[in-house]
Amino acid sequence: MVSRFHLDYSKWDNQFNLEKLKELEANEKGRYYYNSVHVKSPVLSSNRFLFFKTITEETRDNFHSYYDKVTGKILSFDIYKIEAENDLVFTTVLASHGDYFIGYVSAEALIYLKEEREKKGIAMKPEISNMINSLYTDDNDVIVLFKFKPIQ
Numbered sequence: 001m002v003s004r005f006h007l008d009y010s011k012w013d014n015q016f017n018l019e020k021l022k023e024l025e026a027n028e029k030g031r032y033y034y035n036s037v038h039v040k041s042p043v044l045s046s047n048r049f050l051f052f053k054t055i056t057e058e059t060r061d062n063f064h065s066y067y068d069k070v071t072g073k074i075l076s077f078d079i080y081k082i083e084a085e086n087d088l089v090f091t092t093v094l095a096s097h098g099d100y101f102i103g104y105v106s107a108e109a110l111i112y113l114k115e116e117r118e119k120k121g122i123a124m125k126p127e128i129s130n131m132i133n134s135l136y137t138d139d140n141d142v143i144v145l146f147k148f149k150p151i152q
Helices: 018-026 107-119 126-133
Strands: 037-045 049-056 062-068 074-077 092-097 100-105 142-146
Touching: 037 092, 100 107, 107 126
Parallel strands: none
Antiparallel strands: 037 049, 049 062, 062 074, 092 100, 100 142
C-alpha cells in the first residue's frame, strides 16, 4: 500500500468560526461539534481535488470536504449550513471525470438558491438562470457538473 495523500486535520481551517464552535461545544443545551474527524468512503478524485465526506465522532455530523492536491488545503462545510451565495447546494456527489465532479441537486434547491442570490443582488450566469426559471419545485433532480477554483 502506498500513501499518496496525508490530510492534516490538526490545522483544519474551514469556513466555520472556530471560536463559535468552541462556545457551542461548551453549551450543554447547544449542539456538540467534533473532537475527532473520520473520512467516509468513497473518496472521489478529480485532476486537482479529492472529494470525501467526513463525520464527527461525537455527533455523527456529516461534512463535505474538498482537498486541494496542489496547495494541500481542505475546504469542509456542513451541507445544511451553507449560505445562498455559495453554489454548493447539492447533497450528492456521484462521480468525477477529469477536472469535474458530477452530482445532483433537487429542482426545489436550485429555485431556492436563485431566489436567495437575487435577494442579495448576486447574479447568476444567464444560461443557468434561464434553466432554473424553467423548473418546477416537483421536477426531477438536476445532474450538475462542477469544478473548484484552487483553495488559497
